[in-house]
Amino acid sequence: MSIDQDLKPIIGIDTAFASVSVCILNTLDFEPMAVRVLELERGHAEALVPLISEVIKLAGLRFRDLGRVAVSVGPGSFTGVRVGLSAARAIGLAAGIEVVGVSTLSAFAAPFFGRESPVIASVIEARNGQIYFQGYTTNGATMIGPALGTVQEALLQIGPGPFWLAGTAALRVEREAAELDVSATCICQAFAPDVLDVARLGAVSSSLVFPPRPSYVTKNSY
Numbered sequence: 001m002s003i004d005q006d007l008k009p010i011i012g013i014d015t016a017f018a019s020v021s022v023c024i025l026n027t028l029d030f031e032p033m034a035v036r037v038l039e040l041e042r043g044h045a046e047a048l049v050p051l052i053s054e055v056i057k058l059a060g061l062r063f064r065d066l067g068r069v070a071v072s073v074g075p076g077s078f079t080g081v082r083v084g085l086s087a088a089r090a091i092g093l094a095a096g097i098e099v100v101g102v103s104t105l106s107a108f109a110a111p112f113f114g115r116e117s118p119v120i121a122s123v124i125e126a127r128n129g130q131i132y133f134q135g136y137t138t139n140g141a142t143m144i145g146p147a148l149g150t151v152q153e154a155l156l157q158i159g160p161g162p163f164w165l166a167g168t169a170a171l172r173v174e175r176e177a178a179e180l181d182v183s184a185t186c187i188c189q190a191f192a193p194d195v196l197d198v199a200r201l202g203a204v205s206s207s208l209v210f211p212p213r214p215s216y217v218t219k220n221s222y
Contacts, residue, residue: 001112001132002090004208005124005175006027007027007028007067008027008029008065008066008067008068009025009026009059009061009065009066009067009149010024010025010026010027010066010067010068010069010070010202010203011023011024011025011034011052011053011056011068011069011070011091011199012024012069012070012071012072012085012087012195012196012198012199012200012202013048013069013070013071013084013195014072014077014104014107014193014195014198015048015072015077015078015080015081015083015084015087015194016042016073016074016077016080016081016104016184016192016193017076017077017104017168017191017192017193017220018035018039018040018041018043018077018191018192019037019038019039019191020038020039020044020047020048020051020053021035021036021037021038021041021192021194021195021198022035022036022051022052022054022150022204023035023036023055023129023195023196023197023198023199024048024055024056024059024061024066024199025070025196025199025200025203026082027169027203028055029065030203033058033059033060033061033196034050034055034056034058034059035055035134035196036054036055037084037195038051039191040155043071043081043085044077044079044080044083047128048083048084048087049087050157051060052087052091057086059135063091063094063095064095065098066095066097066155067097068097068098068099068100068202069088069091069092069097069098069099069100069202070088070100070102070198070199070201070202070203070205070214071084071085071088071099071100071101071147071202071213072084072101072102072103072104072108072193072198073082073101073103073197073210073212073213073215074103074104074215074216074217075100075103075104075105075124075126075132075146075148075215076104076124078189078214080155080213081215085101085212085213085214087128088180088212090210091222092212093147098169098206098207099201099207099208099212100205100207100210100212101121101207101210101211101213101215102198102201102202102205102210103125103134103145103146103210103215104124104134104192105131105133105145105167105192105217106122106124106134106136107164107192107193107197107198107199107201108122108124108167108193108197109121109134109136109166109167109192110140110193110197110200111120111166111188111197112166112187112188113136113138113139113140114138114139114140115138118137118138118144118162118163118167119135119136119137119138119158119159119161119163119164120135120137120163120164120166120205121134121135121136121154121158121163121164121165121166121173121184122134122135122136122161122166122167122220123154123165123167123169123170123173124167124168124169125168125169125172129150130148130150131147131148131150131151131154131173132145132147132148132167132217133145133146133147133148133149133157133158133170134146134147134201135155135157135158135159135163138202139145143158144157144158145157145217146169146217147217147219148217148219149219151169151172151173151176151177152176154172154173155176155177155180155182155184157182157187160182160183161177161182161183161184162184162185162186163183163184164184164185164186164187165177165185165187165188165221166186166187166188166190167188167189168182168189168190168191168192170186170187170188170189170190171186171189173186174186198222
């Protein structure tokens with residue numbers, strides 16, 4: 001990729017949860033040029049393409065002005081992830097640009113990297129009362145996971161704390177941790193990651209390491 005291509009804006013896409021989110025990120029200062037978020041349980045496929053067109057127009061760009069696509073790849077809604085990936089790949093193919101996959105676990109934790117916390121745990125609701133989880137050091141290095149399990153299994157893997165919790169299951173994990181005398185504090189209970197964090201992570205990643213394909217996290221991941 002040329003230097004000029006690296007400096008072009010990035011489009012970020014997230015459809016992994018109960019929303020459709022699109023942004024354009026200026027790679028010169030990592031600030032948004034345009035952002036739109038629609039909260040909805042269904043209809044991601046119908047909503048995404050018009051939202052992409054709207055955000056491109058708001059930023060005053062054309063698709064050929066983009067330098068990269070960053071798209072969330074899960075864990076999250078099976079259907080939603082595929083909707084986002086399909087659109088991202090179509091843009092990448094049409095514009096001839098790289099498409100980078102971004103973990104939703106990483107996107108939830110990313111805003112808190114660099115702060116004074118020994119561990120940041122990203123936790124996302126899964127089926128049957130289980131959660132997807134991943135533990136990070138304050139500089140963003142993975143300590144544990146990604147994995148799938150019960151809250152108790154996650155806490156056993158992460159350790160006694162103290163640590164911060166971010167993600168769709170953060171409040172529930174905080175409550176269950178308190179019952180087990182584990183020091184865990186919810187700092188971000190959100191229905192979806194910030195699409196700007198998806199774009200920012202995509203800006204510093206590579207499709208060779210993080211390809212645009214669904215993230216399958218299983219019970220045996222750890």
